[in-house]
Amino acid sequence: MVPGDMLTDHPSYTCLSDTEKAIFNAALTEFGRAGRCGARMQTIADRAGINKAMLHYYFRSKEGLYEAVLMRVVSSFMDSVTAALDRHDTFPDQLRAVLDAYLRAHLSRPEVAGLWLNENLNGAPVARKLLRPKGGVEGPRRMIAWIEGAVRDGHIRPVDPVHFVITFLGSVVIYVIGMPTFSSLRPELASGSEEQIRARIDHLHSLFYHGLKS
């Protein structure tokens, strides 16, 4: 849909039929809004402009649809993160690039954060499958290795890589998901304007850069 969209540019998306794409987009919106349990098959069908029975024709069940959506979405987001890492050399540049890519990916698809959080409320069975060392998505482990490398090379002070990656990812996710609450502290935040996006990236970059430097 959007040019440069993390999701619709992904190879595993472009090969879908039009109906499958419509279902997929509708399901993402609905699952992100209402969660695994709160989502309604009827709403997804309406939004996709098809019949409810068709959902069961393409995906056996609601569970099947949920898993398909979640796996595709998490994979493409994590791929965008690792791609950003590969495009830069110095630590500060990489830090900014990953922040930029990850925040913009989430802002362009705010439903994804909701999907992942709801998944965690249910024990994250699908997300855990996606993170398995062999055959899973490599984004988080790649980020951990990135921090480990920066510590080893003396670019940043010694820091627990797992804790930092949790803080890093969380600072972006929470900004998107908590927006309804935060915007009552500062209404401009909810505009999603380029100015607000840059302000968030600048804040996180300087906080983390100073927080990590040797």
Place this chain on the structure above:
Amino acid sequence: MVPGDMLTDHPSYTCLSDTEKAIFNAALTEFGRAGRCGARMQTIADRAGINKAMLHYYFRSKEGLYEAVLMRVVSSFMDSVTAALDRHDTFPDQLRAVLDAYLRAHLSRPEVAGLWLNENLNGAPVARKLLRPKGGVEGPRRMIAWIEGAVRDGHIRPVDPVHFVITFLGSVVIYVIGMPTFSSLRPELASGSEEQIRARIDHLHSLFYHGLKS
């Protein structure tokens, strides 16, 4: 229940009848586990050791019960944060005390984070009501004022107080809520042991302290 529990020590809790307390605790657990839609009134009744009809006697509907639980819980958590601020003088000590209080509050009631997130997925009507300037809960605005004061007094470098508070609260919330995912990166995290709690607090304290100091 637990001595020192943020919730059960709160004045608005201790004046409830035994049945109301039982309902309240059961509802908190169930709503946190399954979300606003996934929660089952039958499960809440069973856990509270009462009949399903009693839930509708004390709280008119499922929605009413949900709102009552959420408002009470968010208030008491935010009160624990401001109390921690008042107990210390220097910025580093306050930073550690608030981190400690807020993380332990969430770990003692992991359902609360899930409740707040589900609330945001629905546009956060209750949370926004709680944050209104007059008559609402003062925790977040109190934290913002704390950061503003520290900047003004030269204890920390100039930083956007709202963005920092978002990052601060989010780094704690995401740790609790994302545990099912993160524990597949490092299984020990899920133990919730004192060692793991301290490691998280130490990480965040040093990251934020170095990230903010003049």
Place this chain on the structure above:
DNA sequence: GTCTATATCTCGATAGAC
């Protein structure tokens, strides 16, 4: 205040025509 029994409704899933 507390319970049993039940009304009412919503939703996922399927059958079967086209």
Place this chain on the structure above:
DNA sequence: GTCTATCGAGATATAGAC
């Protein structure tokens, strides 16, 4: 592949006795 019609499980909510 796509639709209409419907089944049946399971949930909220209430009626009414005690």
